[in-house]
Amino acid sequence: MEQAASSLISIISFMKNYLVLPIVIASFLLSCCNTYRAKEHEFPKPVDTTTKPIQLQEKKVYRTEQGVHADNMFDGARLNGFIHVKQDLFQATISPENTPINKSPYYAFRLWATEPTQIKLELNYTEHSHRYPPKMSTDGINWEQFDSKFVKRTSDSINVIIAIDLTTDTIYIAGQEVQNSSHVKAWCKDKARHEDVYFSTIGHSKLGRKLWLLDMYSGDKQKKDIIIIMCRQHPPEVTGYLAMQAFIDEVISSSPLAEGFRDKYRILVFPLMNPDGVDLGHWRHNAGGIDPNRDWAYYHQPENRQIADFIVRTTKKNKSKVIFGLDFHSTYHDVYYTNNETPAHIQGFKEYWLSEVGRILGEESNEKPSNVGAPVSKGWIYRQFGALGITYEIGDSTPRDFIKEKGQVSAIEMMKLLVLRK
Ligand SMILES: [Zn+2]
Numbered sequence: 001m002e003q004a005a006s007s008l009i010s011i012i013s014f015m016k017n018y019l020v021l022p023i024v025i026a027s028f029l030l031s032c033c034n035t036y037r038a039k040e041h042e043f044p045k046p047v048d049t050t051t052k053p054i055q056l057q058e059k060k061v062y063r064t065e066q067g068v069h070a071d072n073m074f075d076g077a078r079l080n081g082f083i084h085v086k087q088d089l090f091q092a093t094i095s096p097e098n099t100p101i102n103k104s105p106y107y108a109f110r111l112w113a114t115e116p117t118q119i120k121l122e123l124n125y126t127e128h129s130h131r132y133p134p135k136m137s138t139d140g141i142n143w144e145q146f147d148s149k150f151v152k153r154t155s156d157s158i159n160v161i162i163a164i165d166l167t168t169d170t171i172y173i174a175g176q177e178v179q180n181s182s183h184v185k186a187w188c189k190d191k192a193r194h195e196d197v198y199f200s201t202i203g204h205s206k207l208g209r210k211l212w213l214l215d216m217y218s219g220d221k222q223k224k225d226i227i228i229i230m231c232r233q234h235p236p237e238v239t240g241y242l243a244m245q246a247f248i249d250e251v252i253s254s255s256p257l258a259e260g261f262r263d264k265y266r267i268l269v270f271p272l273m274n275p276d277g278v279d280l281g282h283w284r285h286n287a288g289g290i291d292p293n294r295d296w297a298y299y300h301q302p303e304n305r306q307i308a309d310f311i312v313r314t315t316k317k318n319k320s321k322v323i324f325g326l327d328f329h330s331t332y333h334d335v336y337y338t339n340n341e342t343p344a345h346i347q348g349f350k351e352y353w354l355s356e357v358g359r360i361l362g363e364e365s366n367e368k369p370s371n372v373g374a375p376v377s378k379g380w381i382y383r384q385f386g387a388l389g390i391t392y393e394i395g396d397s398t399p400r401d402f403i404k405e406k407g408q409v410s411a412i413e414m415m416k417l418l419v420l421r422k
Contacts, residue, residue, distance in 0.1 A: 036316055038308035041297050041383045045373040049300045052289035054097040057281065064090070067114035068166065074140075076180035076235075078281030079109035081124075089161075091122045096283045102291075104283045105131055106236035108174035113166040121173075122154065122161045129158040132175030132236065132396060143177045176238040176396070181209060181279050184232070184272045187245065188212055194252050196262050203306030206287040209275035211306060216252060217266040218259070222318050224266040225345075227418075228311060228325040230377055231270065233292045234284055235277040237330035239394040239403055244271065244328040246407025251415065261415040266320065270307055293327075296380035312384070321345065324418075325381035325389045330396055334406075337391035338369045339378055344386035349417055356413045361406055 061071040062082035068090055072079035081093030094107040105125045113119075123130065134151060137143045150163040162173070172178065191214055192199035198215040205211060217224055231244045251258055251267060272278060276287035286292050288301045299305035315322055323345040336354060343350075358365030372379035381389030392410075394403055 036309065036313040038299065038305075038312045038384060040299075041375065041380065043297050043373065043375040043379060043383075044371070045375075046297060047291075047294040047374055049290045049295040049298065049375075051300065052098055054280075054282075054285065054287065054289040055095070066090075066117075068111070068117065068119055069113070070109050070111050072109050072281070074108075074110070074178075074180070075182060075279040076178045076281055077109055078107045078283075082109075085122070088118060089120045089122065091124050093124045093126065095126050096128065097277075097280065097285050098289045101128075101284050103128060103131055104234070104236050105129070106175045106281060106283050107132075108172065108178050108281055110170050110172055111164070111166060112168060112170040114168065116165070116167045119164050119166055120161050121164055122159055124159050130160045134160070134162050135174055135177065137172040137174070137177075138169065140172050140178060143172075143174070176236055177242075179238050179241055179278075181272060181275045184241075184275075184278075185212070188214055188271060191248065191252060197252055202310045204302070205274075205276045206302050207276045209279065211270070211275070211303060212272055213310070214248070214269040214271060215266070216248075216262060216269065218262045221266050222320075224264070224318070224320055226311075226315060226320045226322045227265055227267045228322060228381065229267060229269040229271075230273055230325065230327040232275075232278055233273045233327070233377070234329060235274060235280075235282045236284075237328075239330040239396060239398055239400075240328035240392065241271075242400060242403045243392065243394045243407040243410070244269075246404040247328075247411040250408045250411035257412065257415050257419065260419050264419060266318075268311065268314065273303055273307060275303075293329075293376050294374055296377055297375035308380070308384070315385075322381065322385035322387045324349075324387055325377065325385075327377040327389070327391050329391055329393045331393045333366070333393075333395040334363070334398055335366045335368055335393045337378060337393065338367055339382050339389055340369050340371045341382055343382065343388040346388055346418070346421065350388055350390070353410075353413055353417055356417075357406070357410050360409050360413070361402075 057080050059073055063069045064084040066084050070082040079092055080095045083091050085091050094105055105128045134146045135143045152161050188199050191197050196216055196218045200213050201210040202213045203211040231241050274286050274292050284291055286301055290301050292304055295301045295304040299308055354365040354367055372382055378389030378391050381387050
């Protein structure tokens with residue numbers, strides 16, 4: 001009897017050590033993982049975001065017998081062909097990573113000649129049509145838009161022809177200022193010199209590029225309400241990025257307002273959400289051939305999955321609430337895309353904020369509200385956190401000094417309103 005009891009105790013102890021504990025640990029881990037992952041959402045207008053093939057551009061130097069040469073050997077370049085057509089006319093072919101794709105034919109390449117010469121350069125977008133006015137740079141840092149008298153539409157109005165004076169010095173020609181992952185990294189490192197800014201990597205893109213975070217707050221991060229800033233889901237949307245930079249500069253300034261704001265709130269900034277698309281010179285998609293700003297339902301793409309999970313995990317771990325998400329983009333003109341749905345927090349903030357920013361800048365505040373429809377980030381912010389989500393769009397050709405001012409004013413007015421909140 002005693003022996004039987006002792007065997008039973010041994011069996012129980014065996015189960016406890018080798019079966020029960022692992023089961024308890026496994027179920028604990030499972031519950032953690034489940035809790036700390038972003039929910040999947042059914043949007044009224046679903047989009048298939050399973051990976052599709054992309055066409056990689058051939059990286060090369062294009063040399064012509066006329067002594068006019070071009071290349072795409074830098075991150076953020078886009079040039080799919082370069083030929084001499086006739087006399088002084090050359091043609092650069094620009095094609096997208098895959099189709100269907102919206103009209104955002106981005107291009108960036110270098111050009112030089114063996115001796116000074118005047119050329120005409122046609123930008124040939126295959127079956128697509130021109131959007132971004134060409135810009136020029138001698139150093140890849142300072143950019144100037146071509147005077148419109150040097151840029152003519154082709155007779156079918158699909159392509160453009162640029163008149164260019166070439167020398168033996170290399171020049172950059174691009175649809176927007178080139179801001180590749182190296183530029184963004186340098187900017188992040190510069191911001192991270194501030195004691196309230198923490199620069200880290202929270203994951204990796206499909207091709208292994210880093211997904212960066214600038215985490216901003218002062219003091220204890222526990223229970224601080226969170227504001228999410230997103231940028232560069234769409235590679236050519238550099239004007240939105242310029243506004244985001246000015247916005248962040250204001251949030252980390254040494255003004256009493258900004259200091260008070262960082263004391264009260266935590267700001268999670270994702271400055272480069274589609275690094276593969278940006279460095280590959282894509283028009284719109286990531287390396288999975290998908291528009292990342294349609295993948296906020298099931299997170300088929302690794303960038304969306306990791307960023308969404310990170311935000312949810314951070315919020316849970318710190319007992320915080322996401323109260324606001326702002327996603328910087330570019331389109332034909334300045335506009336705020338908002339949700340009709342009433343957010344759970346900071347009700348009334350959006351109306352005051354947008355009207356104040358408009359009043360100070362002397363511009364009509366162009367808000368376009370709609371019901372949550374396709375799985376875009378502003379809808380995700382609402383569905384996941386019940387929070388206010390806004391797509392902050394800057395026009396392709398909005399003057400750069402105005403973009404800076406608008407970014408600054410937007411940040412100051414946001415901080416003024418939110419810092420007063422109880
Ligand atoms: Zn966009």
